[in-house]
Amino acid sequence: MANLLITGGAGFIGSHTCLALLLAGHRLVVLDNFANSRPEALRRVAELAALEPLQARGCGDWATADQRLLVHQGDVRARQDLDPLFAAEPIDGVLHFAGLKAVAESIAQPLAYWDVNVAGSVCLLQAMAAGGCRTLVFSSSATLYGHPEQVPIPEEAPIRPINPYGQTKAAVEQLLADVAASQPAWRIARLRYFNPVAAHPSGRLGEDPHGMPSNIFPLISQVAMGLRPVLEVFGSDWPTADGTGVRDYIHVMDLAEGHSATLALLLAEAPQLLTLNLGSGQGHSVLDLVNAFAAASGQPIPIRLSARRAGDSAASIADPGAAERRLGWRTRRGLAEICRDGWAWQQANPQGYGA
Numbered sequence: 502m503a504n505l506l507i508t509g510g511a512g513f514i515g516s517h518t519c520l521a522l523l524l525a526g527h528r529l530v531v532l533d534n535f536a537n538s539r540p541e542a543l544r545r546v547a548e549l550a551a552l553e554p555l556q557a558r559g560c561g562d563w564a565t566a567d568q569r570l571l572v573h574q575g576d577v578r579a580r581q582d583l584d585p586l587f588a589a590e591p592i593d594g595v596l597h598f599a600g601l602k603a604v605a606e607s608i609a610q611p612l613a614y615w616d617v618n619v620a621g622s623v624c625l626l627q628a629m630a631a632g633g634c635r636t637l638v639f640s641s642s643a644t645l646y647g648h649p650e651q652v653p654i655p656e657e658a659p660i661r662p663i664n665p666y667g668q669t670k671a672a673v674e675q676l677l678a679d680v681a682a683s684q685p686a687w688r689i690a691r692l693r694y695f696n697p698v699a700a701h702p703s704g705r706l707g708e709d710p711h712g713m714p715s716n717i718f719p720l721i722s723q724v725a726m727g728l729r730p731v732l733e734v735f736g737s738d739w740p741t742a743d744g745t746g747v748r749d750y751i752h753v754m755d756l757a758e759g760h761s762a763t764l765a766l767l768l769a770e771a772p773q774l775l776t777l778n779l780g781s782g783q784g785h786s787v788l789d790l791v792n793a794f795a796a797a798s799g800q801p802i803p804i805r806l807s808a809r810r811a812g813d814s815a816a817s818i819a820d821p822g823a824a825e826r827r828l829g830w831r832t833r834r835g836l837a838e839i840c841r842d843g844w845a846w847q848q849a850n851p852q853g854y855g856a
């Protein structure tokens with residue numbers, strides 16, 4: 502059992518990973534400012550982990566009665582929010598999900614992205630160093646490969662981000678390499694996610710972004726539900742089989758299990774800097790995804806083809822071989838399960854956690 506700090510634990514990937522970590526026996530302290538999530542997500546994590554009733558601790562903070570899940574509202578850019586967490590108890594490791602993630606928004610608001618993603622990571626690392634914690638799992642992204650020269654993409658492929666979001670992920674990856682080189686005690690994993698989608702199969706946990714979703718899966722779900730009239734598909738002239746972009750979609754529960762396996766490796770092995778792609782190794786076009794979702798939901802999904810979007814690429818598929826070799830992990834859920842679980846979440850929660 503490890504005592505873990507989860508930044509951004511109320512978000513899409515963070516909440517599913519919190520559940521996987523609780524079920525693996527760990528104790529969690531979550532820090533989230535709820536900029537893109539709702540506290541209800543963590544209440545449902547507690548419910549799915551069968552934890553005892555909740556106790557308020559003031560200022561929006563709460564904990565389960567057995568203290569296995571503690572929730573603090575706070576900001577990764579604020580030492581006054583971070584330092585008390587490290588002072589209160591020894592933290593064995595940090596999983597750092599907190600960040601901003603929308604490519605188009607990052608082009609419009611680069612300062613916000615450099616502030617939250619990069620300055621937030623610097624602040625977290627400073628607090629970790631001061632608090633004596635040197636184990637970190639960082640949420641990186643396949644977006645830093647830009648327009649890849651080859652697919653599937655191995656970890657050794659050149660880092661050439663093509664948008665400010667990707668630039669911030671590349672900058673934090675470099676920061677982590679510098680930190681690891683400066684002191685051999687650090688145990689750091691940089692996990693490059695491909696396209697996380699779907700939801701917990703219970704229909705109780707899922708993706709609930711604030712405002713207009715920035716990625717395709719929640720948009721498809723909302724069109725299937727009749728909440729939006731049409732799905733806009735950006736780019737139908739990419740050099741791919743059907744002209745739409747090809748992505749490596751990974752079920753969020755596979756991703757959550759990948760984090761659990763990574764943490765176990767970091768805690769068991771000698772200190773190291775580990776860099777892994779987390780993806781399925783399978784590519785599906787936007788039209789493949791739309792057709793699979795229409796089949797899973799039994800609903801029509803009208804589409805409108807539009808021009809390519811700035812900052813997008815034709816194809817992005819992981820070479821997941823290193824993750825399989827190092828973690829003994831690979832994705833277990835395919836496109837049909839992805840669409841089934843995403844649809845179950847959308848149907849049960851048409852307004853997300855806000856309903």
Ligand SMILES: NC(=O)c1ccc[n+]([C@@H]2O[C@H](COP(=O)([O-])OP(=O)(O)OC[C@H]3O[C@@H](n4cnc5c(N)ncnc54)[C@H](O)[C@@H]3O)[C@@H](O)[C@H]2O)c1
Pocket residue numbers: 508509510511512513514515532533534535536537538539575576577578597598599600601602617621640641642643694695696697716
């Ligand atoms: N979802 C994807 O497609 C994807 C792909 C690759 C990498 N990632 C990365 O994975 C991480 C998690 O992504 P997600 O999809 O769960 O996003 P998300 O927006 O659902 O979750 C991020 C969480 O961080 C919180 N947060 C944001 N700014 C914060 C701050 N300053 N202080 C504290 N909390 C803050 C948000 O409220 C939210 O709960 C992000 O770092 C993202 O860049 C996501």
